[in-house]
Amino acid sequence: MSDNEQKGIQLMAEAEKKLNQRGFLGSLFGGSNRVEDAIECYQRAGNLFKMSKNWAKAGQAFCEAANLHAKAGSRHDAASNYVDASNCYKKNDLEEAVACLLKAIEIYTDMGRFTMAAKHHQSIAEMYEADPNGLERAVQHYEQAADYFKGEESLSSANKCLLKVAQYAAQLEQYDKAIQIYEQVAASSLESSLLKYSAKEYFFRAALCHLSVDILNAQHALERYAQQYPAFQDSREYKFIKTLCEHLEEQNVEGFTDAVKDYDSISRLDPWYTTILLRIKKQANDNPDLR
Amino acid sequence: MSGHNYVTNPNSLFEDDDVDDETFLKNSRVNPTSANSTNPFEQQKQAFEEKRREIENRTLESSKRSLGLLIETEEVGKATAGELQKQREQLEKTSRQLDEIGATLRFSQKHLNGLKSVFGGLKNYLAGNREMAPRPPPSTSASGTQMGSPIPQDNGLGAAMPISAEDRYNSHPINRLRSDEVVKVQSPQKAFDSQLEENLGEMCESLSRLKNLGLDLKSEIESQNDLLDNMNDKIEDVDIRMSKQNKEMNKLLGK
Numbered sequence: 318m319s320d321n322e323q324k325g326i327q328l329m330a331e332a333e334k335k336l337n338q339r340g341f342l343g344s345l346f347g348g349s350n351r352v353e354d355a356i357e358c359y360q361r362a363g364n365l366f367k368m369s370k371n372w373a374k375a376g377q378a379f380c381e382a383a384n385l386h387a388k389a390g391s392r393h394d395a396a397s398n399y400v401d402a403s404n405c406y407k408k409n410d411l412e413e414a415v416a417c418l419l420k421a422i423e424i425y426t427d428m429g430r431f432t433m434a435a436k437h438h439q440s441i442a443e444m445y446e447a448d449p450n451g452l453e454r455a456v457q458h459y460e461q462a463a464d465y466f467k468g469e470e471s472l473s474s475a476n477k478c479l480l481k482v483a484q485y486a487a488q489l490e491q492y493d494k495a496i497q498i499y500e501q502v503a504a505s506s507l508e509s510s511l512l513k514y515s516a517k518e519y520f521f522r523a524a525l526c527h528l529s530v531d532i533l534n535a536q537h538a539l540e541r542y543a544q545q546y547p548a549f550q551d552s553r554e555y556k557f558i559k560t561l562c563e564h565l566e567e568q569n570v571e572g573f574t575d576a577v578k579d580y581d582s583i584s585r586l587d588p589w590y591t592t593i594l595l596r597i598k599k600q601a602n603d604n605p606d607l608r
Numbered sequence: 609m610s611g612h613n614y615v616t617n618p619n620s621l622f623e624d625d626d627v628d629d630e631t632f633l634k635n636s637r638v639n640p641t642s643a644n645s646t647n648p649f650e651q652q653k654q655a656f657e658e659k660r661r662e663i664e665n666r667t668l669e670s671s672k673r674s675l676g677l678l679i680e681t682e683e684v685g686k687a688t689a690g691e692l693q694k695q696r697e698q699l700e701k702t703s704r705q706l707d708e709i710g711a712t713l714r715f716s717q718k719h720l721n722g723l724k725s726v727f728g729g730l731k732n733y734l735a736g737n738r739e740m741a742p743r744p745p746p747s748t749s750a751s752g753t754q755m756g757s758p759i760p761q762d763n764g765l766g767a768a769m770p771i772s773a774e775d776r777y778n779s780h781p782i783n784r785l786r787s788d789e790v791v792k793v794q795s796p797q798k799a800f801d802s803q804l805e806e807n808l809g810e811m812c813e814s815l816s817r818l819k820n821l822g823l824d825l826k827s828e829i830e831s832q833n834d835l836l837d838n839m840n841d842k843i844e845d846v847d848i849r850m851s852k853q854n855k856e857m858n859k860l861l862g863k
Contacts, residue, residue, distance in 0.1 A: 471701070473694040510824050511689040514682070514817065551813060553679075583672055584679040 322374075325365035329378060332358035356385045360398070367405060376405035376413060383420070396424040400437065407444065411451075415441050426465075435465035439478060446485075456485045473512075476502050483522070484589060492526045496538075499523035507546055516546055521554035525590070528558065529597045532565050553580070565601055573598055664800045671807040678814040685821045692828050699835050706842045713849050720856050 332355040359382035366375035379402035386395035403417035418437045425434040442458035445451030459482045466475035483498035503519035506512035520542040527535035539558060543550045557580050564572040577594055580586065586594070 469701075471694070471697050473690060473697055477690075509693060511693050511828055514689060514821050515686045518686070553810065583676045585676075 321365045321369040322371055325362040325369070325371070325374065325378070328358045328362035328365065329381075332356075332362065332381070352385055352389050356382050356389075359385070363401065363405070372405045372408040373410060373413075376402045376410070376417070378402075379405060380417060383417075387424070392424050392428060396421045396428075396433075399424070411444055411448065414444060431465040432469045432471065435462040435469070435474070435478075438462035438465065442478075442481070446481075452485050452489060456482050456489070459485075472505065476505065480519075487522075487526050487593060488589070492530050496523050496526045499526070503542075504545070513546075517549055517552050517554055520546065520549055521552075521558070524554075524558045525593050525597075528561065528565075529593055529600065532562055536562055553584070561597075565597070568601065570598060570601055573601065664804075668800065668803060668807070671804055671811065675807055675811050675814065678811055678818065682814060682818055682821070685818060685825070689821065689825060689828075692825065692832070696828070696832055696835070699832060699839070703835065703839050703842070706839060706846065710842065710846055710849075713846060713853070717849065717853060720853055720860075723860060724856065 359378045363375045363378035363382065366372075366378060379398050383395045383398035383402060386392075386398055399417045399421035403414040403421070406414035406417060418441050422434045422437050425431070425437070438458045439462040442455040442462065445455035445458065459478045463475045463478035463482065466472075466478060479498050479502055483495040483502070486492075486498070487495035499519045499522050503516045503523065506516045506519065524535055524539055524542065527538045535558070539555065539562075543555065549555050557576065560576045561573060564570075564576060577586070
């Protein structure tokens with residue numbers, strides 16, 4: 318056991334002792350002082366544990382400090398200590414980290430700091446993102462974050478979260494939801510002179526989602542997108558989708574693969590596109606006569 | 609439906625290219641036997657053809673690569689634009705909060721003055737504080753509209769740019785060349801040409817988009833600079849007032 322760790326444990330014990338003493342004294346003035354001392358001890362212990370990389374203990378220390386802060390009525394400090402705790406827990410215990418962040422979020426929403434709350438929702442979602450089974454929960458938290466961001470008028474952050482929602486929704490085969498979000502985000506980015514360049518990509522993604530549901534719908538959607546954003550018609554993405562539609566109509570799976578390969582040779586397709594395209598291809602293979 | 613026609617072309621071009629390559633390869637295998645090595649010119653011609661094909665392939669490859677790079681650059685530019693937009697939102701928010709701080713400071717100054725003149729007015733101060741709590745931030749709306757004004761200008765600029773760029777693009781010789789080229793695609797030479805032309809055309813489009821993006825980024829950064837200057841003034845004002853009040857409070861407490 319390292320030096321730092323031992324010191325940390327001593328400090329924790331000291332803090333607990335101080336807390337217990339308060340009961341005997343009972344006086345209001347002395348009591349609050351002792352709580353503050355205890356909080357400081359916990360925080361120092363937490364930092365020492367951090368140095369010795371004992372994340373679980375560090376998280377525990379910060380959590381204690383946060384609890385005391387909450388009792389003492391300084392909510393902002395409590396929230397920031399919860400965040401510290403979750404940062405420590407994050408290293409090895411996902412559930413604990415999330416629980417701490419949720420407590421922090423509760424405090425922030427209570428105080429009306431929705432931007433902070435949204436940011437923490439986002440970090441929870443990012444934690445779940447890394448976990449293959451946590452996608453659905455990640456989506457939930459991203460949605461919550463987007464809602465809060467929207468309420469605070471930070472539209473670009475909200476859109477960023479929404480795009481994540483759409484991306485994972487598509488991966489979870491909730492295409493309708495993904496399409497709706499992509500169309501909405503594309504429409505809002507068309508209004509900004511800076512963001513209109515990205516609209517193309519959102520339309521492309523929406524069209525791909527359409528394509529994995531139904532070809533006819535995809536073609537209608539493409540026409541609609543071209544009307545909404547005329548420059549989309551000249552883009553490589555538009556042409557690519559058009560060729561894909563044709564190949565699908567002719568049941569030409571090889572042509573489909575070639576078109577994808579051709580597109581990929583110029584601009585790399587990331588795993589998301591690959592997954593969706595593979596699904597479309599598989600669908601075309603599975604029910605060749607259904608159209 | 610011009611876009612539709614346009615799409616089918618590259619594919620058919622590709623097929624054309626492949627078929628022609630095959631026949632070409634066959635020819636190259638057959639020709640030396642039929643014409644034999646008796647004809648040195650024929651051999652030389654063959655060698656040149658080979659070289660030409662090599663160069664053509666390389667050119668195509670390099671044009672493809674450049675196109676890929678251009679698209680990557682555009683991705684980066686788009687991401688930058690997104691971040692800039694976010695920064696603007698944050699700057700505007702900060703500026704609004706600064707206004708609020710300024711308003712709060714004005715009230716606290718008032719209270720301090722009250723404290724100074726009549727020390728017994730402590731009660732008044734407390735009551736006043738409670739009354740004043742839900743004060744409307746007066747300068748917020750004014751600064752909001754002030755800040756909003758650069759955006760429409762940007763839009764105007766952004767809208768004007770693509771049109772002029774498109775006009776220029778349409779009148780560009782490459783475009784005319786390309787439309788000529790698409791019509792007649794027979795020999796492998798033509799297939800190569802049109803393929804290259806297409807890539808070059810896309811590069812041109814991509815470049816013009818990038819240029820517009822760059823211009824938009826520039827104007828956005830300029831307007832954000834103005835915003836920052838504006839904020840700097842406000843912060844200095846608040847700083848001065850705050851240090852003054854701090855001094856006054858110290859005086860009051862020190863006595």
